Amino acid sequence: MKGKSIVNNWLLILAGLLILVLAGIPSLVQANSGQESSELANTSYGEPEKLIAPLTGTVSIFDGAVGKEDGHNVMYTTAKGIPAKLNVIDLDNYKLLRTIALEDAESTWAHEVTVDGDLYVATIGGGAKLWKYSPETKDAEVVATFPGQTFPYSITSDPEGNVYVGTYPSGNVYKFNPKNEEVTNYGKMINESSKQYIRSIAYIDGNIYAGTAKDKIIKYNIASGEKTNIAASLDETGTVYDMDKVDNRYLFIRYNDTNNGYIYDTQTQEWLDVIVPNVRGLHVEEESYNGSVYYMTPDDKFMSINLSTLEITDTGMRYGSGLRGADWVELSDPDLPGKSLVTINWSGSVTIFNIETNQVIERPSLVEGAPAIMNKVKNGPDGNIYISGTQATEGAIFNPIDNSTVSFKLGQGDSIHSVGNKMLFGVYPGARIFEYDTNNEPADNNPKQLFQIGEDQDRISDIISADGKTFVGSIPDYGKLGGALTLYDATEQTTPIVYRNIVENQSVVSLAYKDGIVYGSTTINGGLGIDPVAEEAKIFKWDVENEQKIEEISLSIEGINNPQTIGDLSFGKNGLLWGAVDNIIFALDPDTLDVVKSKKIYPDGALHYADWQTVDLEWSNDILYAKFDNNLTAIDPETLVSYKITDAKSFTIGDDGNIYYSLPSNRTLLYKVEVTSAGLIQEILDRYHSSEDIMQPVYAELTNKLEQAEHHLNKGDKSQAIKHLNDLLKHLNKESMSKFISDKAKNILNTKVENLIKTLSPEDESPVNSIPLTNPDFEEPLTDESIPGWTSAFQEAEEHYHEISGERSFSGDSSLKIVDSVRSASVALYSDTIDVEPGVEYMASTRAFTEEGSASFLLRFYDNDGNQVANYANHFESMLGQWEEVTTQGIAPENAVYLRIYAYTTSYQIGTVYFDDINLWTNQE
Numbered sequence: 001m002k003g004k005s006i007v008n009n010w011l012l013i014l015a016g017l018l019i020l021v022l023a024g025i026p027s028l029v030q031a032n033s034g035q036e037s038s039e040l041a042n043t044s045y046g047e048p049e050k051l052i053a054p055l056t057g058t059v060s061i062f063d064g065a066v067g068k069e070d071g072h073n074v075m076y077t078t079a080k081g082i083p084a085k086l087n088v089i090d091l092d093n094y095k096l097l098r099t100i101a102l103e104d105a106e107s108t109w110a111h112e113v114t115v116d117g118d119l120y121v122a123t124i125g126g127g128a129k130l131w132k133y134s135p136e137t138k139d140a141e142v143v144a145t146f147p148g149q150t151f152p153y154s155i156t157s158d159p160e161g162n163v164y165v166g167t168y169p170s171g172n173v174y175k176f177n178p179k180n181e182e183v184t185n186y187g188k189m190i191n192e193s194s195k196q197y198i199r200s201i202a203y204i205d206g207n208i209y210a211g212t213a214k215d216k217i218i219k220y221n222i223a224s225g226e227k228t229n230i231a232a233s234l235d236e237t238g239t240v241y242d243m244d245k246v247d248n249r250y251l252f253i254r255y256n257d258t259n260n261g262y263i264y265d266t267q268t269q270e271w272l273d274v275i276v277p278n279v280r281g282l283h284v285e286e287e288s289y290n291g292s293v294y295y296m297t298p299d300d301k302f303m304s305i306n307l308s309t310l311e312i313t314d315t316g317m318r319y320g321s322g323l324r325g326a327d328w329v330e331l332s333d334p335d336l337p338g339k340s341l342v343t344i345n346w347s348g349s350v351t352i353f354n355i356e357t358n359q360v361i362e363r364p365s366l367v368e369g370a371p372a373i374m375n376k377v378k379n380g381p382d383g384n385i386y387i388s389g390t391q392a393t394e395g396a397i398f399n400p401i402d403n404s405t406v407s408f409k410l411g412q413g414d415s416i417h418s419v420g421n422k423m424l425f426g427v428y429p430g431a432r433i434f435e436y437d438t439n440n441e442p443a444d445n446n447p448k449q450l451f452q453i454g455e456d457q458d459r460i461s462d463i464i465s466a467d468g469k470t471f472v473g474s475i476p477d478y479g480k481l482g483g484a485l486t487l488y489d490a491t492e493q494t495t496p497i498v499y500r501n502i503v504e505n506q507s508v509v510s511l512a513y514k515d516g517i518v519y520g521s522t523t524i525n526g527g528l529g530i531d532p533v534a535e536e537a538k539i540f541k542w543d544v545e546n547e548q549k550i551e552e553i554s555l556s557i558e559g560i561n562n563p564q565t566i567g568d569l570s571f572g573k574n575g576l577l578w579g580a581v582d583n584i585i586f587a588l589d590p591d592t593l594d595v596v597k598s599k600k601i602y603p604d605g606a607l608h609y610a611d612w613q614t615v616d617l618e619w620s621n622d623i624l625y626a627k628f629d630n631n632l633t634a635i636d637p638e639t640l641v642s643y644k645i646t647d648a649k650s651f652t653i654g655d656d657g658n659i660y661y662s663l664p665s666n667r668t669l670l671y672k673v674e675v676t677s678a679g680l681i682q683e684i685l686d687r688y689h690s691s692e693d694i695m696q697p698v699y700a701e702l703t704n705k706l707e708q709a710e711h712h713l714n715k716g717d718k719s720q721a722i723k724h725l726n727d728l729l730k731h732l733n734k735e736s737m738s739k740f741i742s743d744k745a746k747n748i749l750n751t752k753v754e755n756l757i758k759t760l761s762p763e764d765e766s767p768v769n770s771i772p773l774t775n776p777d778f779e780e781p782l783t784d785e786s787i788p789g790w791t792s793a794f795q796e797a798e799e800h801y802h803e804i805s806g807e808r809s810f811s812g813d814s815s816l817k818i819v820d821s822v823r824s825a826s827v828a829l830y831s832d833t834i835d836v837e838p839g840v841e842y843m844a845s846t847r848a849f850t851e852e853g854s855a856s857f858l859l860r861f862y863d864n865d866g867n868q869v870a871n872y873a874n875h876f877e878s879m880l881g882q883w884e885e886v887t888t889q890g891i892a893p894e895n896a897v898y899l900r901i902y903a904y905t906t907s908y909q910i911g912t913v914y915f916d917d918i919n920l921w922t923n924q925e
Contacts, residue, residue: 039622039679040636042713044759045645046674048882051660053371053668054396054405055389060372062391063282064344065111066091066327067119069135073329076119076133077344080107080391081370082668084123086133086140089350089366091342092332096366100140102131104852106373107391109282110155111325112163118178120163122152128167130155130176144176144183154201154211156245164203166210169528171196173208173220189218189227193479193531200243202251204266209251211240213478213529217253217264233271234262239478244284246293250307254279259298263307274310285326285341289355294341296322302353302360317353317360321345336361346393371668376650378416378423382438383655383744386423387670388413395425397442398670400654401747408442410434417463417470419490424450424470426460431474433460433488451488455498456480458527461612462568465490466513469544472496473508473520475612481526481533483507485518485542502549503538509614510567512577514590517550518542519577523565525611536562539569539579539593557586557598567614572637573622580615580626583607585635585642599640602628620653621680627651630664646673647882656748657684663882665851676755678710684752688745695740701731702749718760725757769922771842773901774832776918778804779812787816793828793902800825800905808914810847810883815916818855820905827905833898834920836861843889844901846918849882853911857886858902863895870896875909883916 064077073091078084084105088097106125113119119133121140128149133140146152146167154166163176166189175184189198189210200211208220209230217231217240231240238257246252250272251264261276280296292304294315302317324346328339331352341353348367353360375390385398388410395410413434415426423436425447431454436447453460458477463470472486485508488496502508506522513519520540524532541551555566560581569579576587576596583606586598607629616627624635625645632648635641651661657680659673685702688694694702705728712720731737732749774789782788787804796802805817820827836842844859854877861870872890892899903915 039677040634040641040643042679043621043623043634043675043677044755045634045659046676046755048646049672049674051403051670051672052398052405054387054398054670055372055374055392055394055407055668056369056405059346059348059365059367059369060107060391060393061344061346061348061367062107062109062324063111064325065113065119066325066329066342067113067135068117069097073331073342074135075342075344075350076111076113076121077325077348077367078102078108078111078121078123079348079367079369080372082106082125082373082666083370084108084125085368085370086121086131087348087367091329091350094350094363094366096368098138099368100133102140105129105131109153110165112155112157114157114161114163114178115159116161116178118161120155120157120176122155122165124151128152128165130163130165132178143178143181144174146172146174146183151197153197153199154243156201156203156208158203164201164208166198166201168197169195171198171212173198173201173210175222186220186222186225189220190214190216193529195529195531197239197529199239199241200253202243202245204245204248204251207266209243209245209266211243211253213239216240217243217251230264230269236260236262242279242281242283245286246284246307247286247288250293252284252293252295254281256281261295263293263305272307272310274305274312276305276312280322283323283326283343285328287328289328289339289341294326294353294355315355315358317358319351319353319360321351335359373667374650374662374670375667376413376416377652377660377662377670378418379652379654379660380423380438381418381421384438385652385654385660385670386416386436388416388425390667398660400656400658400660400672401744406442408436408447409444410447415460415463417465419465419470423447424463424465426463426472426474428459431457431460433463433470433472451496453484453486453496453498455484455500456482457484457486457498457500459612461507461509461614462511464511464513464518467516467544471511471513471518473511475507475509475523475525476527478527479529481505481507481530483509483522483526485511485520487544497547499542499547502542503534503540503552505532505534506538507612509565509612510569510579512569512571514571514577516544517590518544519569519590521566521569521579521614523567523612523614525564528611532564537564537566537581539566539588541593551593553593555581555586555595557581557584557595559600559604560584565609565612565614568617570617570619570624572619572624574637576637578617578624578637580617580628582609583628585615585624585626585640587637597640599642601626601633601635601642602631607631616651618651618653620657620675621677621683625651625653625659632659632661646671655684655687655744656752665882674755676752676759678706678713678756681749681752681756682706684745684748688742688749693742693745698732698737698740702728705731713760722757722760725753725760729753769924771834771920771922773834773918773920777812777916778814778816787829789832790816790829791832793830794826796827797825800827802827802829805914808849808883808916810849810916812916815849815914816903817912817914818903818905819912820853820910823908823910826907829903829915830860831901831918833862833900836892836896836899837924838892838894838896840922840924841889841891842899842920842922843887844918844920845885845887846903847883847916848876848886849884849914849916850877851912851914853877853913854905854909855911855913856902856904856906856909857888857915858904859888859890859899860902861890861892861896861899864897869893873904875906 060080075089086100104126105123110122121131128146130144149167151168197213210218241256242254261279263272278297348365387396411427413425417424425434434447435450457474459475462473468491470488482501484500524534583602648661689699709721709724800820859872874888
């Protein structure tokens with residue numbers, strides 16, 4: 001299939017566009033201007049190609065809870081993924097009973113088994129939701145949602161079976177009543193900034209206890225609404241990360257900054273006279289055992305504290321993790337008498353602490369996981385693609401030549417940078433820099449921690465290297481303002497020098513370097529949980545030798561007022577400093593920081609950014625690639641003509657010039673867009689010649705053949721261009737030349753030249769006759785609330801309906817949206833009748849965006865009495881999470897008189913699907 005080729009002759013494009021689409025060539029990327037550069041105009045972008053789910057090495061679990069099911073003790077736990085998967089493990093027989101996909105959810109930190117035996121799970125992803133799992137029906141369903149909330153971090157319940165959920169970003173507490181399914185919002189527990197966590201929660205005797213990220217523990221009396229901070233006397237700072245009720249009387253809590261534990265007696269309303277040192281998260285058990293509470297320490301010790309004597313004892317048992325849920329269970333195993341404390345670890349292994357025998361038994365993971373979610377992708381010096389995960393313990397190395405992956409140990413890498421033969425990863429939390437040596441295999445010390453920034457920094461936003469030095473931009477910890485620029489001398493491996501508040505109260509999000517000067521851009525945002533005080537982001541210059549800021553400016557571009565974030569920054573070949581802000585690309589004179597050129601790429605209000613999110617920039621073959629929000633866009637740096645290529649969450653350009661990226665809708669999968677042009681092939685030749693992967697005899701001949709091909713292309717003679725490209729391939733693959741070229745360079749060049757030949761070659765297709773349709777792109781205004789050219793086949797309701805939507809469109813401004821959330825109904829739109837000729841094959845296509853679920857695209861033939869005589873259907877499910885072509889075709893029966901085209905969700909399908917640009921054609925001359 002040919003790629004999306006960008007050409008100068010717009011009249012030719014407009015005349016042939018329909019024929020090209022119907023012949024199977026992907027539609028042309030729409031330009032924002034009629035003027036084009038030669039390089040961008042001659043570049044072809046292929047259709048998105050699904051490659052692999054690279055992060056599959058581990059199961060990621062944050063929490064678990066023990067319950068009863070059919071008389072057996074069971075462990076409930078949820079593996080992070082898209083979708084998240086609830087696992088039910090029989091602890092008595094130690095086997096996996098079932099796995100249930102929690103659709104549209106990604107993960108959870110909170111499970112709660114109520115007095116009724118039901119399990120509640122508060123999930124993250126697709127908005128904050130509360131799920132209920134019944135041990136009787138074995139089904140899970142969403143029973144409550146919390147509008148405006150993204151993270152329901154904490155959950156607890158009361159003796160009546162009511163469930164309480166603490167959320168972010170509003171810092172609210174909600175109550176769900178399972179009897180009437182009502183949700184009560186008790187509102188914010190504190191109101192100190194616009195973003196607040198309720199990170200832990202407990203219920204005792206009519207009071208909710210909410211652990212915040214602002215030092216406080218709020219006692220909320222449900223009857224009176226009175227709020228009291230019971231932690232005022234503790235003199236602690238940071239997040240109350242963990243809090244569990246014990247014996248329905250005590251609160252056992254832990255502060256994340258100090259790992260100090262405290263015990264509060266809710267009856268006497270006093271803190272017990274003890275500080276429990278070195279407590280490890282995330283939980284303790286809700287019932288004491290012989291008057292003692294058991295907990296973990298960071299050095300793997302299983303400890304206990306007696307609630308009466310406050311004596312702390314080392315049990316002698318060891319466990320290399322925290323307690324992710326902890327419950328007492330009486331197991332049927334005679335070797336484990338009495339009660340055992342059961343927990344689950346990050347990778348799904350169940351661990352049993354038997355108090356009577358002092359045994360620690362770890363049982364292998366039975367959890368069915370899902371591919372982990374990618375965070376960043378970046379091309380490496382070895383031609384491999386390096387991938388970090390979100391809330392992960394592993395990264396991955398993807399080899400584009402053979403599509404293989406290798407895993408390595410890594411936390412959440414928020415930034416990745418290539419320097420020499422090393423890859424640097426900025427890992428959260430703790431603003432740590434890890435170094436991976438690409439010349440060696442992954443190992444316990446590869447990657448290794450190179451340094452930690454400190455100075456209240458928590459997230460690495462950008463890394464660059466120059467002149468033997470590494471420069472790091474960072475964002476501070478929760479509740480703090482003031483990011484930093486950090487300098488690390490890689491040649492001397494000295495202690496990094498941290499320059500905080502380069503721009504007062506702002507974070508550094510992007511860096512570039514030239515001639516001893518670091519250029520940086522900022523965001524007014526600090527860590528989560530604190531509101532900004534600065535009004536606008538800035539651009540600054542930092543003199544490395546003299547260790548001082550020499551300039552700081554506000555960005556002066558029409559249409560940009562008080563930007564929250566500016567970035568990325570990147571130098572182009574013309575020496576200009578390029579950057580982006582919101583929906584605008586711009587270039588600065590690096591000496592004066594004056595704006596040389598700028599352009600609005602997307603309409604105002606069309607893009608939405610997270611607090612520290614910048615517009616990622618990367619260069620390839622004199623084309624600037626920019627990711628505005630999730631819109632990966634190619635920009636000509638001379639004319640600023642731009643084209644959207646695809647939706648992307650993170651992207652990089654490989655050694656082969658192709659785009660490798662993750663999708664916003666499913667970040668577990670790596671995709672590729674093949675990029676093809678003569679100029680790109682020359683760039684690859686030049687690069688491999690510089691690295692000595694291609695020696696002079698081969699380089700000179702290949703360059704000559706490519707120049708001749710380009711010469712004929714410029715004259716419009718494609719056949720002669722193809723001849724010279726075929727000559728190039730013959731020379732490239734001569735046995736006598738193999739000693740002058742590496743296998744990697746030969747493989748990439750073979751693929752690139754073959755793709756260019758395919759792009760230039762005429763399609764060997766039968767003639768295509770397009771059949772006109774009424775309103776095939778759903779752009780015509782409604783007539784009496786009906787869609788011109790289309791009719792609804794069924795009665796619709798709130799849970800199953802269609803509409804014309806401006807939320808998504810493949811072309812134009814609108815599309816047909818079908819929403820069907822019940823299996824007992826159908827939604828179908830069918831076209832006006834189209835006359836047919838018996839015995840002729842008819843083909844139909846649509847562009848479909850499957851947001852979730854599945855749908856159908858149909859051709860139905862009818863006789864003269866309106867009876868259906870043939871049905872040709874394409875039932876499709878969630879695919880790329882972006883616009884894709886869906887086709888169906890069929891031969892008109894002998895008694896067929898007309899056909900209709902259907903966009904449809906059948907009674908067995910549910911989903912949210914958009915349809916656009918419907919076409920009908922036949923090859924009949």
